[in-house]
Amino acid sequence: xxxxxxxxxxxxxxxxxxxxxxxxxxxxxxxxxxxxxxxxxxxxxxxxxxxxxxxxxxxxxxxxxxxxxxxxxxxxxxxxxxxxxxxxxxxxxxxxxxxxxxxxxxxxxxxxxxxxxxxxxxxxxxxxxxxxxxxxxxxxxxxxxxxxxxxxxxxxxxxxxxxxxxxxxxxxxxxxxxxxxxxxxxxxxxxxxxxxxxxxxxxxxxxxxxxxxxxxxxxxxxxxxxxxxxxxxxx
Numbered sequence: 756x757x758x759x760x761x762x763x764x765x766x767x768x769x770x771x772x773x774x775x776x777x778x779x780x781x782x783x784x785x786x787x788x789x790x791x792x793x794x795x796x797x798x799x800x801x802x803x804x805x806x807x808x809x810x811x812x813x814x815x816x817x818x819x820x821x822x823x824x825x826x827x828x829x830x831x832x833x834x835x836x837x838x839x840x841x842x843x844x845x846x847x848x849x850x851x852x853x854x855x856x857x858x859x860x861x862x863x864x865x866x867x868x869x870x871x872x873x874x875x876x877x878x879x880x881x882x883x884x885x886x887x888x889x890x891x892x893x894x895x896x897x898x899x900x901x902x903x904x905x906x907x908x909x910x911x912x913x914x915x916x917x918x919x920x921x922x923x924x925x926x927x928x929x930x931x932x933x934x935x936x937x938x939x940x941x942x943x944x945x946x947x948x949x950x951x952x953x954x955x956x957x958x959x960x961x962x963x964x965x966x967x968x969x970x971x972x973x974x975x976x977x978x979x980x981x982x983x984x985x986x987x988x989x990x
Contacts, residue, residue, distance in 0.1 A: 756877075756989050756990055757877060757880050757882065757883050757884055757916070757943075757989070757990050758883040758884070758987055758988065758989050758990070759774075759776050759883070759884045759886070759943070759945075759979075759981055759987070759988050759989075759990060760883060760884070760885050760886065760981075760986055760987045761774070761885075761886045761981055761982065761983070761986045761987075762885060762886065762887040762888070762986075763986070764887070764888055765886055765887060765888065765912060766982070766983035766986055767983075768826070769823065769949055770983050771949060771950050771951050771952055772947070772948070772949055772951065772982050772983065773947075773948050773951035773954075773955050773958055773980060773981075773982045774886075774945055774946070774947045774948075774980070774981040774982060775945065775946040775947075775958055775959070775961070775962035775978055775979070775980055775981075776943055776944070776945055776978070776979040776980070776981055776988055776990060777943070777944040777945075777946070777962055777965050777966055777969070777976065777977070777978050777979075778877075778941075778942070778943050778944075778976065778977050778978075778979070778990045779857075779941070779942050779944070779969045779973040779975070779976050780940070780941050780973060780974055780975045780976075781940060781941075781973050781974025781975060782857060782939060782940045782941070782942055782969070782972060782973045783940075783972045783973065784855055784856055784857050784935075784936065784937035784938060784939060784940075784972070785937050785938070786856075786972060788856035788859070788860070788968070788971075788972055790967075790968055790971070791856050791859050791860045791863065791968050792859075794860070794863040794864075794867075794968065795851050795853070795859060795862075795863050798845070798851065798863060798866065798867060799845075799849060799850055799851065802845065802846070802849060803849060808846065809841075809842030809843075809845050809846055809866050809869070810838070810839075810842055810869035811839070811842060811843070811846070812831075812832075812839060814869060815950070815953070816838075816869040816870065816948070816950075816954060817836065817838065817839050817842075817869065819948075819949045819950055820836040820838070820839065820871065820925075820926075820949065821836070821839075823912075823925065823949055824836065824924060824925070827888070827910050827911050827912050827924075827925075828908060828910055828911065829911065829924045829927075834924055834927050835927065836871055836924075836925070836926055836927060837865070837871045837872065837873065837926045837927060837928070838865050838866065838869060838870060838871040838872070838926075840927075841862060841865060841866050842866050842869070845866055851863065851866065855935070855936060855937045856937070856972065857874065857935050857937075857939065857942060857944075857969070858874065858935055860965060860968040860969060861873070861874055861944050861946075861965055863968075864946070864961050864964050864965045864968070865946070865961075867961075867964075868946075868957055868958075868960070868961040868964075870946050870947060870948055870954070870957070870958060870961055871925075871926040871946070871947045872926075872944065872945065872946050872947075872965075873914075873922060873926055873929050873944070873945050874929070874935045874942055874943065874944045874945070875914075875921055875929075875933040875935070875942065875943050875945075876933050876934065876935050876936070876939040876941070876942055877933075877941040877942060877943055877990060878939070878940070878941050879932050879933045880916050880921070880933055880943075881916050881917045881918040882916050882917030882918075883916065883917070884914055884915070884916050884921065884943075884990075885914070885915055885916075886912065886913075886914055886925075886981075887912070887913065887915060888909075888910055888911070888912060888913075889907035889908065889909060889910065889911045889912070889913045889915075889920070890909055891906060891907065891908060891909035892906070893906065893907055893913065893915060893919055893920045894906060894919045894920065895907060895913075895919060895920035895923055895930060896919070896930055896931045896932060897923075897928055897930070897931060898928060898929045898930060898931050898934050899931065900931060901931045905923070907920055907923055907924075911923065911924060912924070912925040913925070918932070919932070921933050925947075926947060943990040944965060944969075946958055946961050946962055946965065951982060962978050963978070966978055
């Protein structure tokens with residue numbers, strides 16, 4: 756089972772970081788997930804009737820990520836944090852993408868709570884996963900572009916295992932190798948905040964909500980937390 760670690764350099768730079776790692780073992784992605792379908796439909800209905808809107812870059816939850824991106828040299832209006840891009844897409848189109856039940860579940864939770872989320876198929880992760888600064892030698896193959904290779908810029912925050920980069924710009928885009936499909940059975944989902952003192956309770960509610968969407972369709976789920984006070988957890 757891989758460990759997830761946040762390096763001391765990242766923890767020192769972002770001391771109020773808290774990351775929920777929600778693991779699912781024995782995931783069944785090819786059956787119907789009615790609660791996830793209902794969660795997506797509910798968000799779209801609330802948006803349509805004006806009772807709810809996704810967080811945008813004026814919201815402190817998104818603004819914090821824009822500030823973080825700028826700190827490691829990424830323009831957040833050109834390369835947006837995942838939750839920002841997802842919320843903008845929902846606000847513009849009125850709908851969220853339907854990918855597969857597991858991905859749809861974390862997308863719904865992410866946009867509802869204004870927190871970045873992602874996931875990794877652990878059967879395709881090699882060794883442990885570190886949240887660290889890139890040195891510029893690493894390779895990354897973007898989700899949906901299996902024939903493309905990128906090199907993160909030195910100083911960019913990445914998730915990386917012993918083979919390569921799993922996410923660029925902290926949470927902008929996931930790698931193709933560890934993408935979650937309908938056939939993924941062992942998955943780690945992550946939800947993130949840079950302001951645990953303000954949004955830690957919100958993060959825990961979101962993690963519990965994601966766990967509740969996953970639980971009917973998996974043999975076992977668990978929630979672990981990662982941050983400066985606990986820089987390592989096992990998935």
